[in-house]
Amino acid sequence: MLKLYYAPGTCALASHIALQEAGATYTAERLDFKSNQQNSPEYLAINPKGRVPSLVTDRGILTETPAMLAFVAQSFPQAKLAPLDDAFAFAQVQAFNSYLCSTVHVAHAHKGRGYRWASDEASFADMKRKVPETMAACFSLIERNMLKGPWVMGETYTICDPYLFTLSGWLEGDSVDIATLPKVADHRKRMAERPAVKKVLADES
Amino acid sequence: MLKLYYAPGTCALASHIALQEAGATYTAERLDFKSNQQNSPEYLAINPKGRVPSLVTDRGILTETPAMLAFVAQSFPQAKLAPLDDAFAFAQVQAFNSYLCSTVHVAHAHKGRGYRWASDEASFADMKRKVPETMAACFSLIERNMLKGPWVMGETYTICDPYLFTLSGWLEGDSVDIATLPKVADHRKRMAERPAVKKVLADES
Numbered sequence: 001m002l003k004l005y006y007a008p009g010t011c012a013l014a015s016h017i018a019l020q021e022a023g024a025t026y027t028a029e030r031l032d033f034k035s036n037q038q039n040s041p042e043y044l045a046i047n048p049k050g051r052v053p054s055l056v057t058d059r060g061i062l063t064e065t066p067a068m069l070a071f072v073a074q075s076f077p078q079a080k081l082a083p084l085d086d087a088f089a090f091a092q093v094q095a096f097n098s099y100l101c102s103t104v105h106v107a108h109a110h111k112g113r114g115y116r117w118a119s120d121e122a123s124f125a126d127m128k129r130k131v132p133e134t135m136a137a138c139f140s141l142i143e144r145n146m147l148k149g150p151w152v153m154g155e156t157y158t159i160c161d162p163y164l165f166t167l168s169g170w171l172e173g174d175s176v177d178i179a180t181l182p183k184v185a186d187h188r189k190r191m192a193e194r195p196a197v198k199k200v201l202a203d204e205s
Numbered sequence: 206m207l208k209l210y211y212a213p214g215t216c217a218l219a220s221h222i223a224l225q226e227a228g229a230t231y232t233a234e235r236l237d238f239k240s241n242q243q244n245s246p247e248y249l250a251i252n253p254k255g256r257v258p259s260l261v262t263d264r265g266i267l268t269e270t271p272a273m274l275a276f277v278a279q280s281f282p283q284a285k286l287a288p289l290d291d292a293f294a295f296a297q298v299q300a301f302n303s304y305l306c307s308t309v310h311v312a313h314a315h316k317g318r319g320y321r322w323a324s325d326e327a328s329f330a331d332m333k334r335k336v337p338e339t340m341a342a343c344f345s346l347i348e349r350n351m352l353k354g355p356w357v358m359g360e361t362y363t364i365c366d367p368y369l370f371t372l373s374g375w376l377e378g379d380s381v382d383i384a385t386l387p388k389v390a391d392h393r394k395r396m397a398e399r400p401a402v403k404k405v406l407a408d409e410s
Contacts, residue, residue, distance in 0.1 A: 062296050064299070067300035091276035
């Protein structure tokens, strides 16, 4: 039995949707970030990074969204969530997810978590001011060069799609007008119509 | 025929070593960062992100280190650079590489590339001052919780090892004393003895 630790509004949504799409049997446990539960001794024993998501499996605990998404795709091959028999196509999926993880999510995180990388309030404010610009640049690249349409990888839905949906859900709060990104906007609408996405959004709300 | 674009001192070293360890037939083309060659029209046509590494394959171009490392492991299975038949073990490999990519490399990048996330010189200086602390924290977690020893995943050398070697090579420049990290220091020594590592370091120098 798989157990996902998540918090609403975080990147854990991607893995949550992927588990649901895969038809996995799993439970989802919510952490309360307001009371800093992610840094409680109990949770740090599960994930010493103090972050979500974490996925408890029979073999041990996994962290890091790109790794968890690929694990779900490989563990439930019948759901066809990644091109598992094609190393190049699989690498394209991973490259997309790696970009979201290491560049897009990081750009967003400078809005509210500047203390990770600096010490002065003035620096935090400076970082925060730049987020609309950096997120717009990231999503402009996604719109022009990466999102093939209708799904990220083209005609086939993959583990890239719930991850993009998760991060594109931050655009409004980051003051990026999604109307300037028609393919991303269409992708959001298409995702919102999927039963697995509706179910997970209801469960997290 | 594979072609790797790299620049010395960058994270492209990890993929370069992996290609050499895999026994791949490849060429390596150096970019000159001093003349900003990574943002030339010619290179942006290859990688619109203007970063290294990029890997040109018969099927198209790949970017993002974790994706490229897994691609090398999957394309040269006889080199046994990842546990390809074990989804959980493969996910552990990917989780490690994802952490290096999205947290450790990002922490390091705040030393010289603060302009990615802020606009004021004072913020850049603030970010730069914090790098020794953030890099020490990242590598303390690696030392305590992640590096099994002698290799990252234990007894078996994987695609995690050249990536860790690449980032641990930045510690001295980031003012982190590697003597406080005995397992990481041992890993560096062990890596430096490998013929593939010696070959690549000579080729890049």
